[in-house]
Amino acid sequence: MSPSVKQYLTIDQQIELLRSRGMEIDGDPARWLRAVNYYRLSGYWYIYRALGNDGQGNLLRTDEFLPGTTFSTIADLYEFDRKLRTLVHDGLERVEVALRSHVSYVLGARDPLAHENPAVFRESFDHAAWLADARSRVNRAAKRSAFIRHHAEQYGGVIPIWVLVDVLDFSDVSILLDGMSAADQYAVAEGLGIRINLEALKPLQRRKALKNHPRARWLEQLTVVRNIAAGFDAxxxxxxxxxxxxxxxxxxxxxxxxxxxxxxxxxxxxxxxxxxxxxxxxxxxxxxxxxxxxxxxxxxxxxxxxxxxxxxxxxxxxxxxxxxxxxxxxxxxxxxxxxxxxxxxxxxxxxxxxxxxxxxxxxxxxxxxxxxxxxxxxLGREMLRDPHWARRAELALTGAASLEPRYHRAYL
Missing domain, CATH: 3.20.20.70 (Aldolase class I)
Known part of the structure; x- marks a missing residue:
């Protein structure tokens, strides 16, 4: 075995390694290490590793844990992150399912096979390419999905739009929505309770909304709102x-x-x-x-x-x-x-x-x-190399760091 490859450690050895580095072992670490994996959990205890100095004024993470670090704290942090990700995924799924549903309702009201008709879509929409991708996904789905085989047996393989939307990738649905007519896009948005107040828009926004520029559609508006709400400063x-x-x-x-x-x-x-x-x-x-x-x-x-x-x-x-x-x-x-x-x-x-x-x-x-x-x-790579570059810069340029005293021990 190559000497550069880390050696295998049993669960008990992993626990002893954590203990030797200063972590207080409480709770049921063996259960967590078996269920979650040492490597995955290491991402959660990284911030609890003490900082040291490389001898050249640069801070680095040591293998030792900060005093008071407990295994149960790490487990709680992992569980919080897991629940938060579950909430986010739940919200995204609701958005995705609702959009698929309303696209199928709007197009299905025209014709169960409206997606096959290029005349239903904008002239600029590459309908042939989109339809080829959609049919390819149907063919792949037929190998594993009983409801696709059912349509093949009962209806000669003809797939209505309300079935197709559950076969498509979400990117396919987004592209389809982008190619829909202005009236159909607005119908989808209205069905989802999304209404555009033209009077509240800036002139450029209003002109594009009247033309139903793709940015005015609900999916894009949701993206804009999400990004701004995420707290981006620029x-x-x-x-x-x-x-x-x-x-x-x-x-x-x-x-x-x-x-x-x-x-x-x-x-x-x-x-x-x-x-x-x-x-x-x-x-x-x-x-x-x-x-x-x-x-x-x-x-x-x-x-x-x-x-x-x-x-x-x-x-x-x-x-x-x-x-x-x-x-x-x-x-x-x-x-x-x-x-x-x-x-x-x-x-x-x-x-x-x-x-x-x-x-x-x-x-x-x-x-x-x-x-x-x-x-x-x-700074890009340098901040990745040294996340504490800003503190190092302040020390280099002023001789002091403007940290509150209670934070000093994080840099000992």
Whole structure:
């Protein structure tokens, strides 16, 4: 057996290991370890592991538990999480079942086989592709579902919409709803008790609701409400690293001869307008850009500075400045702050920016902002590596940490 593979431990050995690391063993740990698994429970006791120092000023988790950590506390935390997830899943299931039901009622009232008729749907809806996927799911379901075989025997395999909706994936139902006519979409929403007050909408929202833009449908509105209710402080659109918006922005990939090619920024600007219309007043909107495509014939910093000005005028509060990611094989030389020059160019155009790119030293981050190269510094991998980076930064820059004394022992 490879020496890098952890050795097997019996339940009793697992309990003794926890005890040796300072956990108070109470309750019935053997039952929990058998039923749930040591590894799964380790995610719940992680926060109770004491913090140590690596000798270089960096905090890390040790194998020792904080004083007073009991096994019953871990079991209670797991049980709370299990019940919370059950409640969430219950709510999601209610939403899913209700949507399936009302889609089937609205289409079924037209024709039991309305889903087979492309004339029932929007012209822009790829009905043929959707129907092919739906039939494929029916064929797979027939191998394991008695009610599908029943329809094959009794009705020659003809599946009405109210049967089909229970075979489809939820994504299939969502796509189907997206392709339904304006009247049918509103009928589904009305059946679910969701009504759109047009007078309460902003002008852009109202125009799209009158056309019944897909964002006005109930499923999308539920998503917007859920995300805002989740407590997000800002929304960031990803227009970098070769994703769809970036592909439209770059001359390397956008060679279209329609309006989306005549102005390569058109799709991003339209997206900004649509998202801004849905956002609460005062919520910041951020756009991430590859300031330099790092590709022959691609966009460079000056191009992105001009784009950033247009975005700022359209309601973007901050540009998150990255680079590349559009083509394979691009040559990079990642080093501390290597993306900062792009941020400086965009900021010089009068647009607030964020700098990224191997920024790990608090003093370096502070200098970037002080020098005017960015309005703020964003950390990704470094915060994953060191979740306590903010405290380390405060200590490095001020010599003190603004923690209440009762929290100090968490960092001993």
């Amino acid at each position: 929304i960031e659109l990803h227009g970098a690293h070769g994703y769809l918006l970036h592909e439209f922005l770059s001359p390397v990939t956008n060679r279209r001869d329609d309006r989306w090619g005549a102005d390569r920024a058109a799709l991003l600007l339209a997206t900004v307008a649509a998202v801004r219309a849905e956002m609460p007043e005062g919520m910041p909107l951020i756009v991430r850009l590859s300031v330099d495509d790092v590709a022959p014939g691609g966009s460079q910093a000056a191009d992105s500075a001009e784009l950033a000005r247009r975005l700022h005028t359209a309601g973007v509060d901050l540009v998150d400045c990255s680079s590349g990611g559009l083509v394979a094989g691009a040559e990079y030389s990642p080093s501390p702050g290597y993306q900062v020059p792009g941020s400086a160019v965009v900021r010089a155009a009068g647009v607030p920016t964020a700098a990224v790119g191997v920024i790990t030293d608090p003093r370096h981050a502070d200098r970037i902002v002080a020098d005017g190269d960015a309005d703020l510094v964003l």
